[in-house]
Amino acid sequence: MNFLNKKEKNLSKNFLNNGYIICKSESTNSLNFILKILNESIKNYLSTKKNINLNKVHEYIPIENLNDFRLKIIKDLNNNEMLRQNYFHIARNHLFTLAGNELMMQRNINLSIQYPNDPNSLLPVHSDVWSGDSPYEINLWLPLVNCYKTKSMYLLTQDKYRNLKKKINTKKNNSSSKIFKIISNDIKWISIKKGSFMIFNQSLPHGNVVNKEKETRWSMNCRFKSIFSPYVDKKIGEFFLPITTRAATEIGMNYKSPFKK
Template sequence: MNSGSSWDFRDKQELIASQEYNKEGYIIEKADFQHLELIKNAVQKAYCDFCNINEKEVQDLENAHLSISHDKSNDLRLHIMQAIYQNTGFHKNYYYAAKNIIHSLCGNELAMQKRPGLSVNLPQNPSDVLPIHADTWNGVSPFELNIWIPLVDCANSMCLYILKRNSYKRRLNESKELLRLTSDELFNELRDDLTWIPIEYGQILAFDQSLPHGYSLNEERNTHWSINCRFKGLHTPYWDKKLGEYFMPITVKNCTRLGMDYSHPESWI
């Protein structure tokens, strides 16, 4: 959809954010730190509980690999996810941590992913690699916005990588055979065009999940921690991920509520 119409009433800040997002396929913004700290505290508490249950010494998040072995990283991830998603307080803090950029790019009447994803990537652990993919290749709606929040500073191989929009279009135009490659073949084919996005704790990454992205092997000294969660306009089309199953409505406005409850009179007196 082209912008620039006289009926485009978005403000200057929205337009600037949208232009960068459209060009690069992502944008980095500051998080609301109060809500970000509540998110991190919840994850840290669940991590400490896991260490205590398994009689492991508690480390700070960056050094979690000193207490968690490679074969336990997925058990840790599942334990934390089960703990933090028991009520909607975590989801609310997540939304408010990124509210400004979500509203700028996605709107303010929203649906939110019911179970955000948690990544714990230990150094040199092949099991923590996320192969290159685009979510829309697997039935995910192109109307979704992925909000990715690091819980530690991420540099080099700790970063999420992405194929920027122009590079993706160019490579698809050059060869339609790309999508027939295995994930390993595709990563090797695109590697020189990929961008690893450095980001610090206190920032959030909003990115277009229809672009190829993933995690390579963490070759740094610290453990990677991040959470990702999808948001979409409540009334935009859903593909395989349905409202009420994968997504939940979080900011249903009053006129929408009244309209949903409206009952037209069958006859007039």
């Protein structure tokens, strides 16, 4: 039995069947806010007043400074106390439908900057659950430029994952390079435009390869989960903070029995 409405049921079905959904941002204002603070941070780093085309940032900052640049931008973004709220509003209703309306959100939002032909910004095939995340978490992935082919990330969709389970059920088949070989014909390259977001099931294998396109990839990602779902390594307070606690939960958490001293 499931009392979700038709729209919610369809969204849930797509998410369960495919392992991801792609939708238009629910808030243009929130997306613009994030792009604005990002642009300010880049201009500050470069000591310029000119807006920089994110796709071409590799023409302005040499690759040897990329790590320093990335750390500076991540720090600037996460120091802005309105960042997380705006990030959440980009997909608020979709997150409520897929993970519940009392949510935990990661304390810090991650940022990926992937230059063309840079072999150092790789994320080999993995599932977040293999390294300490709870399978109850979902990941909101936000492209800040159009992402396609190797300028994007790949995901092994749910239908293909069923076959993989049979193939890697032995100890000698479990290194990431071996797993990638097994799945390389089955992976789905995510094609997504700036202005949309993706929510994906991070327990499915995913990753990226060297960006062979001519533009730099910019994307952000952040995990969400239901407050009352099980936790693994990522704990409340250190990693997750509650963002939509409801009144009944507050009453329950603060309740003191008049019969106990």
